[in-house]
Amino acid sequence: MSAEPLAHGSLAGTLGKMAVPARMRSAMLRRSLREHPGPAVAGLVGLLAAAWLIRYALHGDRHTLALLAGAWVLGWIVLPLLLGGGRGRVRPTHLRLEPIGGVPAAMGLLAASAIGIGPAVSLVALAALPVHAARHGAVAVLVTASGAALLWLLGLIGSAIALEVVGHAGGPAGALLTGIVTGTAMGVAGSLWAVFPWVSVLLVEAPDTVVRVMEYVPSGWPLSAVAGPPDRGALKMATLVGIVVLCAAAYIMLVRRVISAGVPFRPRGTTAVPLPSEPRRTTAASPAGNVREQRGWLGWLPAATRAVAGRELRAWMRHPLRLQYLAFAVVYGALLAGLPLLSDVDLLLPWAGSLAVLGAAAMSAGLVGLDGTALWLPLTTPGGERAEIRGRAIAWLVLVTPIGVLLAVAGVILAPQVDALAALSTLPALLGAGASVPVWMSLLRVRPVADPRHPTSADNPTDIVSVLVATAGGLLAAAPVLALVVWGPPWVTPLLPLVGLLSGAAAWWGGIRLADDRLTRRGTEVLAAAGQRSRPPETVIPLKWDAEWYRENKATAWALGLLTVGWIPVIPQGVMPLAFGIDGGWIVAGHLEGGAHTAVGLAMVALGVAMLLTGLVLWDRRPQRAVVVADRSG
Known part of the structure; x- marks a missing residue:
């Protein structure tokens, strides 16, 4: 041949x-x-x-x-x-x-x-x-x-x-x-x-x-x-x-x-991510003063909360989607504040930290969906729900606070002629709300990814409602500071940082309480949704008036009403006259002028946001039906 x-x-x-x-x-x-x-x-x-x-x-x-x-x-x-x-x-x-x-x-x-x-x-x-x-x-x-x-x-x-x-x-x-x-x-x-x-x-x-x-x-x-x-x-x-x-x-x-x-490409010198090492145990020969050192710099926290916080901080540094969200928030906030310099506008530079914190809170409103069935650990640990909520919130605060402060300080340095007191005063309020409200939202609206072990950039456990509520929570916490800046007398200006701290503490307490209530009362439902093992029970809503159903489901009925009507003060009565100058005959702010026009529009937005948040809380408290989990052993 x-x-x-x-x-x-x-x-x-x-x-x-x-x-x-x-x-x-x-x-x-x-x-x-x-x-x-x-x-x-x-x-x-x-x-x-x-x-x-x-x-x-x-x-x-x-x-x-x-x-x-x-x-x-x-x-x-x-x-x-x-x-x-x-x-x-x-x-x-x-x-x-x-x-x-x-x-x-x-x-x-x-x-x-x-x-x-x-x-x-x-x-x-x-x-x-x-x-x-x-x-x-x-x-x-x-x-x-x-x-x-x-x-x-x-x-x-x-x-x-x-x-x-x-x-x-x-x-x-x-x-x-x-x-x-x-x-x-x-x-x-x-x-x-x-x-x-x-x-x-x-x-x-x-x-x-x-x-x-x-x-x-x-x-x-x-x-x-x-x-x-x-x-x-x-x-x-x-x-x-x-x-x-x-x-x-x-x-x-x-x-x-x-x-x-026979395996996907991996650069030389890289190894698999090691599991968190066991904490060092105190021996009889160890000095008593080393106990706090072994606990780390979060030693003031309870052991269970400290463990959750450490786990969350490691997850933020190693989980691809969390890193993506954090990078997005930092870049987005910095550009929103810095790009106006192209048009010689530097008023937003001191707000770079606040914008980044607000973005980080919005992108954290669905992180529970990345955990899968790992949520059974806090549910089966005595006091685990409380430690889970606080550990997540503290880890977020520890991670985001330095970023927000550095961006805010950089903006102040780059624009020294701009009054930065309002921006610096709203920062603690946004941090308090951003650390707690997204935890509650991620438990309230669980959106699991297809495979929590191997997430990709296309897997996004958040949705627009979660993002909007997390953003609204931050804006609501910062509202007292902004209101005093716009309408407050001159003598309250030195008190703005204190008002921001108190607003942040109140937002922290409110978000933590809501998240505690959600995970404690609805933990089985949250676990079922996160692990995709069984479909969470749905509330059956009658299509016609049913007095008996209303008596048994008052919370659900009020939640539906508030979630439906709450958008009317926000958009037609608030956003349309303030942002677009639309003043129709039925718009209340359209019959006023000057500062009263702005005040009524902002009040309508605040009223609508409060109605929507109340509706979400009531929807979370609706009567829970039994969760039936199929037996997969056979």
Whole structure:
């Protein structure tokens, strides 16, 4: 038998093995499109954005177009980490049982990654580069088209590397990156009034600073290669090819390592997260003075509360989703306070700490959903419910307080001419509410993740109601300070820090009491919801008036009424006249002017928030039906 047929058969076999990941990805994509319309909707939105980019390329600025193309490629690499894009892709671990080498496996995996809505939309968007270069002739179109293809490959390979390395091995790193990206996006979206003037200037003509920076950004090289000297253009294109080749080589090495090791990629030197070590025991030879040292710096707490606080602090440092939430809150608060500097507005800088604390409280309103069935421990320990509530709250306070204080102090230093007394006075009130109210909300509305042992960025145990209530709790605690700042006489100004401390203490006490009551009276229901072992019992609400049902379920009836009517003072009577200036005939504040208009609007918001919170408390106190847990032993 000649060597030529053998070589041909070997090549055909290798190509067939390389096509396996592509067929797997095609099957996944077809099933996903049939079951979920989300990818198709996202693809339509992406096509609209790509069409706008191509339209801008016809007459827009070259450097701005290069910046937008680079942002698109960077988003392609980062956004899958944020949106859980690794769930529907073929990974190197799927090829462990296939007799295929590292290079063919990597090429097959990249071919599979190229099958999807995202890569297709990105290819359309990057077509804006040759469209812009059409004014320079056919050669320029060919050069920029090849550059766009290289950028597309860079995004494809970079996304694959990021999903494999950050999405698996670097759980904390991926979580921090996701939190920073989401915090940045939300911070920019919340400060569009300050960012938009700069964006409008950038779209008309890029400033000199951007022009100088884009000389060193790969997304700007294809366009500068056809607009500048030929020798420098050839050098930039060769450098871009080299970057793509290096990324491809890195991905091949990564795939070979994963296939040979049989486990997801883990950087050298990293080990599994060790379990918390046993506390040192006091011996007869130990001095009595070392007992407090062995207890640590939280030695003033009861032993059970101290244990829960230590567990929670470790969880905040090790759990990916908790790190993501914390990074989001810090970045979001800092940007909301700092981005207005783009429009020469520094009034919000001292409020950076308060905004970060408020964001951390909102993102902590569903943490019980991450615990799964571990909640049986406090329920079976004498006094465990009390220790669980206080330990969680104290751990949150210990973690977030330094962050809020540092951001507030930094804002005061950066804006010394701004009066920061109000911001500093509301900080303890927000800390007191943020440490306790989210604990209650996470017990009140349990949203368990699919697998608490292996959470991903797409698992979010919070919902909008929990976030709004946790935020409203902080605002309600800070309301006395804000009211005194707006309407108080001048002589109360020195008392604002004391009012903030008292408000924080009151919010702490109220949230702790509500959480204690919830876990003590409804612990079985909370455990069932967190562990997904059995469906929590639902309150049956009749569709017509039933006097007997009302007599037996007064708390439920009042809760439904308050939760339904409570939105009327908040939105129509409060938010609409204050934020949008809508003053209709039935809006009470619309018949007043000046300070009375503002005071009545704020009073309506406070009334509505109080009604909604009361409704939630009453709903929590509704009659509990028996929880039937199926016997799974058989």
